[in-house]
Amino acid sequence: MKWGAILRLVLVLLLLALVLRPGWFTPVFAPLAPAGGPVIYQRSSLLSLSLSHLGLVAAASGAATLIAVTLAVLVTRPAGTAFRPLSRTITNMGQTFPPVAVLALAVPALGFGAGPTLVALFLYGLLPIFENAMTALSTLPPATIEAARGIGLNRWQRLTRVELPLAFPVILAGIRLSVVIALGTATIGSTVAARTLGEVIIAGLLTNNTAFVLQGGLIVGLFAVLIYDALSQLESRVSRRLGR
Amino acid sequence: MSIRTAGRGLSPPGLLFAMLGAAALALPFMTLSPNRIVSGQGVAAWAVAAPGIALPGLAAVLAGLVLGLAAAYPKLRLAGALAGLAGLLWLLSQGAAALLDGAGEYARVSPAAGFWCLGLVLMLQVADAMATLRPGPGLRALLLAAFLAVLAAILWSGLLSDLSVMVEYASRARAFRDATLRHLGLAFGSLAAAGVIGFPLGILCHRQATLRGATLPVLSFLQTIPSLAMFGLMIPILGWVGATFPAARAVGIAGIGFAPAFLALVLYSLLPVVANTVAGLASTPPAALEAARGMGMTAGQRLWQVELPLGLPVILAGLRIVLVQNVGLAVIAGLIGGGGYGTFVFQGLNQTATDLILLGALPTVLLALVAAIVMDILVELARRTPETTP
Numbered sequence: 001m002k003w004g005a006i007l008r009l010v011l012v013l014l015l016l017a018l019v020l021r022p023g024w025f026t027p028v029f030a031p032l033a034p035a036g037g038p039v040i041y042q043r044s045s046l047l048s049l050s051l052s053h054l055g056l057v058a059a060a061s062g063a064a065t066l067i068a069v070t071l072a073v074l075v076t077r078p079a080g081t082a083f084r085p086l087s088r089t090i091t092n093m094g095q096t097f098p099p100v101a102v103l104a105l106a107v108p109a110l111g112f113g114a115g116p117t118l119v120a121l122f123l124y125g126l127l128p129i130f131e132n133a134m135t136a137l138s139t140l141p142p143a144t145i146e147a148a149r150g151i152g153l154n155r156w157q158r159l160t161r162v163e164l165p166l167a168f169p170v171i172l173a174g175i176r177l178s179v180v181i182a183l184g185t186a187t188i189g190s191t192v193a194a195r196t197l198g199e200v201i202i203a204g205l206l207t208n209n210t211a212f213v214l215q216g217g218l219i220v221g222l223f224a225v226l227i228y229d230a231l232s233q234l235e236s237r238v239s240r241r242l243g244r
Numbered sequence: 245m246s247i248r249t250a251g252r253g254l255s256p257p258g259l260l261f262a263m264l265g266a267a268a269l270a271l272p273f274m275t276l277s278p279n280r281i282v283s284g285q286g287v288a289a290w291a292v293a294a295p296g297i298a299l300p301g302l303a304a305v306l307a308g309l310v311l312g313l314a315a316a317y318p319k320l321r322l323a324g325a326l327a328g329l330a331g332l333l334w335l336l337s338q339g340a341a342a343l344l345d346g347a348g349e350y351a352r353v354s355p356a357a358g359f360w361c362l363g364l365v366l367m368l369q370v371a372d373a374m375a376t377l378r379p380g381p382g383l384r385a386l387l388l389a390a391f392l393a394v395l396a397a398i399l400w401s402g403l404l405s406d407l408s409v410m411v412e413y414a415s416r417a418r419a420f421r422d423a424t425l426r427h428l429g430l431a432f433g434s435l436a437a438a439g440v441i442g443f444p445l446g447i448l449c450h451r452q453a454t455l456r457g458a459t460l461p462v463l464s465f466l467q468t469i470p471s472l473a474m475f476g477l478m479i480p481i482l483g484w485v486g487a488t489f490p491a492a493r494a495v496g497i498a499g500i501g502f503a504p505a506f507l508a509l510v511l512y513s514l515l516p517v518v519a520n521t522v523a524g525l526a527s528t529p530p531a532a533l534e535a536a537r538g539m540g541m542t543a544g545q546r547l548w549q550v551e552l553p554l555g556l557p558v559i560l561a562g563l564r565i566v567l568v569q570n571v572g573l574a575v576i577a578g579l580i581g582g583g584g585y586g587t588f589v590f591q592g593l594n595q596t597a598t599d600l601i602l603l604g605a606l607p608t609v610l611l612a613l614v615a616a617i618v619m620d621i622l623v624e625l626a627r628r629t630p631e632t633t634p
Contacts, residue, residue, distance in 0.1 A: 032480055082256040082315075085375035086368065093371065096616040098572020100471075101605040104589045108598040109357065184470030188576070191593055201476045205579055210480045210499070217473035228468040 008229065015222040019046045022215070029211035039211050041200045046219065053196040054223070056114060056189065057182045060121030065175055068126045072133035073159065084134075091131040099124050099185040107192050117189035117196075124185060125178040132174030136167035169239040176231040183224045197223075253315030257372045261365050265309040265328075268361035273335065276343045279350040280408065280597055286356055292339030301338065304331025305362060312369045318376040325369035332362055333398065340406035352408035354599060381621045381628075388617055409599040409606070416603070419587075424607070426502075427584035430574040431611075434506055435566050438513030445514075446521025447547065456522060463515040471576045474511065478504035479580060505582030509573055513566040520562025524555025557627040564619035571612040575604070 017024055022040045033039040074080045075087050102124050106116035140163055148162040190198030197220045204212025272286025289305075290298055308328025314320045340353045379387065404410050413420055449456040469477075483499025485492050497503045528551045536550045552559075578586020588604030591597075 083260075086257050086372040089371040089375045090368070093613065093616070096568045096612045098575060098608055098612055100572060100575040100586070100589070101608050101612075104575075104593065104601050104605045107593065107601060112596075180468050184472070187470040187472040191579070191590060198472050201472050202579070204476070210483065213476040214480050217476040220473040221469040221477065224468045224470050224473075225465050228465070 008226070011222055011226060015219065015226065018215070018219050018222070019050050022046055025215070029215060032214060033209055033211035034207070037207070037209055037211075041203065041212050041215060043203065044195075044199070046197075046200070049195060049197050049199060050219065050223070052194075053183075053186055053198075053220075056118060056121065056186050056194065056196060057179060060118050060186075061125050061175065061179050061182050064122050064125035064178060065129055068129035068174075069133050069164075069171060071126075072130050072137055073164075075134055076137040084138075087130070087134065091127050091134075095127045095131075097124070099181060100188055103185060103188055103192065112193040114189075114194045116192055117186060117194035120189075121182045121185055125182050128177040128181070129171065129174040132177075133167060133171045136170035137163055140166055166242070169235055169242060172231070172235045172238060176228060176235065179231065180224060180228050183220070183227065187220050254313050255315035255321065255372075258312040258315065258321060258369070261312050261369050261372075262309045265305070265362055265365045268358050268365060269305070271358035271361060272356045273358035273362075274339050274343065275354050275356045276347060277352050277354075277408075278348060280352050280412075280599065281595070284352070284354070287339070287343065289335060289358055292335055293342035297338045297342065298335060301331045301335035304328060304334065305366075307331075308366060308369070318373045321369060322373035322377070325366045325373065328366040328369070329363070332359060332366070333403070335359075336407070337403045340404070344406055352411065352599070353406060354408040381624045384617065385621050388614070388621075392614070409602045412597075412599045412603050416588075420603070423583060423585050423587055423604075426577075426582075427571070427574050427608070427611070430502075430505055430509060430577055430582065430584055431567065431570040431615075434509035434513055434570050435563065437506075437510045438517050438566060439563070441510070442514050442517030443521055446518040447525065449518060450522050450525040460515075460519060460522070463518055466511050467515045471508070471512075471573050472579070474508045475505060475576050475580050475582075478508050482507065500581040502577075502582050504580055505574070505577035505584075508576075509570050512573060513570060516562040516565040516569070520558050520565075521555070524558030524562075525551045526555075527558055528554045557623050560619065560623045560626050564616065564623060567615045567619060568612050571608060571615055575608055578604070 026039050029039050071087070075083050099120070103117065103120040106120045110116040110119060144162060144166065145158065148158045153161065186194070186196045187198035187201070190196045190202050197216055200216030200219070201213050204210060204214075204216060269289055273289035274287050274292050275284035276287060277284025290302060292298055305328045308324040308326075308331065311324025311327070312321045314324075336355060336359060343353045344351055398404065399410075405414070445459065449459050466474075479499045482497055482504045486498040486503075487493070489497075525547075532550055532554065533546065536546045541549065574582075574584045575586035575589055577584045578588070578590045585604040585608045588600050589608075590604075592600030592602075592604060
């Protein structure tokens with residue numbers, strides 16, 4: 001546990017240094033750059049690329065969470081039962097669609113830029129959250145729901161005070177999955193001209209500059225690993241509180 | 245079922261499909277453009293061909309959506325959806341020929357938003373009817389084979405060869421075949437490699453809790469690294485290996501191309517293989533293990549004759565995740581010179597040539613869907629065997 005905390009701190013500091021003080025790493029990356037070529041990516045600031053990347057992910061995941069949880073609530077009410085087999089099929093088959101293909105197919109429909117990336121991230125992000133929320137809401141212990149009804153809570157109160165809090169850890173796991181996929185897909189978004197950290201990697205691939213590739217790859221990879229870790233921590237904390 | 249229940253039953257999803265379908269009919273059904281790069285002009289579904297030709301197709305689509313309303317008769321809903329899809333196909337093939345007639349040598353026709361939305365709605369209607377009918381694994385395999393045969397026949401017959409994406413295909417038939425082989429090689433090759441490494445590792449992890457505690461978190465962190473970063477990070481590593489060891493270079497290991505893509509896919513595949521092997525082995529009922537021990541089986545016999553057969557469905561489910569994931573991720577190989585369908589996708593994105601993007605993306609999606617359905621069937625078959633064998 002202690003080692004985990006130290007490792008986490010080291011990775012956070014490494015990430016901050018890579019984004020805020022890329023110049024420090026010139027000696028590390030220099031052997032990988034082509035002779036005479038630039039070692040550190042300078043076409044735009046890594047900080048602004050990071051913020052734009054995280055902003056895209058946050059916007060898409062936030063919207064996806066809102067819509068997916070709403071849909072899951074609707075489908076698990078008695079009136080929505082008719083849609084349940086269909087929604088299960090859609091989540092099953094929808095998640096076999098490769099994220100890259102969703103991104104590529106959004107371009108003909110929406111053109112280049114942040115728009116198609118946002119839409120692809122949103123659409124793809126819906127599925128894991130919806131799947132988890134639907135599973136959690138439809139497998140709550142019947143006795144608890146019965147008790148909530150017994151103490152006189154109406155449907156809305158039952159939903160907001162009992163069902164959603166109980167389902168929260170599982171929903172959170174869906175969000176974590178969705179955010180990790182979104183971080184990766186946003187990276188590829190730079191091939192359709194969205195401003196993300198993928199730009200650094202792509203620039204490196206196009207100019208045969210492995211220094212850029214490594215620099216971009218490290219930053220994106222560290223972001224993903226640290227965000228995944230933070231969400232896992234949150235998740236276990238929430239379920240521990242619920243279990244108590 | 246009595247007439248009263250049938251009469252009262254309007255299928256709610258069917259109603260949704262009918263409304264979405266009607267709205268999709270108002271969108272442009274096809275586009276006609278003067279060449280392959282310029283964006284074209286939308287043509288409505290009823291205007292793609294002379295009324296006498298367009299009408300039967302439109303009628304089939306509408307009838308299909310209406311049949312989808314019959315809540316009590318899932319077979320009718322399925323038949324309706326298939327009729328609707330046939331109508332779409334008719335409109336597309338007849339429309340392409342009619343629109344191209346006299347439109348100039350470089351003119352291109354492509355399906356537009358209306359076609360894609362209607363196709364999606366009707367496919368959802370198929371999925372909804374199938375979810376109600378719940379065909380067994382054998383029937384599902386048969387249906388999948390029939391679907392692929394019909395698709396192959398349609399493509400073979402040249403019915404759609406006027407469409408822009410098929411024109412792109414015709415000028416790249418050879419490259420397309422190579423890309424297909426490379427894509428399959430990447431997806432299945434990395435699956436095989438991950439199996440060779442992952443199964444023994446999973447079995448070891450099952451036996452030793454300390455190894456399991458160290459391995460699974462590392463693998464799941466590997467899994468979170470974004471694909472482009474992972475593919476990119478392989479470049480310096482394999483570039484160094486290729487430059488340092490002549491033997492490695494001789495077998496084609498280099499910074500770009502097949503090797504880094506393959507290695508990245510293997511790394512991504514390890515978590516589902518190892519984690520599901522562990523979960524599958526752990527799912528053996530303690531009573532079965534006790535019985536096996538009582539019969540005097542050795543540890544090896546217990547593994548091969550009890551634990552592995554009982555854990556097979558879970559292990560196969562892991563392979564399903566890997567296969568579907570790798571079919572999709574192999575697209576990224578196109579960016580680092582690894583070949584596959586990604587080559588077309590990223591070329592298309594660079595040239596803003598929509599049809600080239602489709603030429604790469606559509607087969608990828610189809611491959612992923614087929615892989616998912618086939619693996620689902622296998623998982624179900626594996627789950628059945630222990631109960632039916634005496």
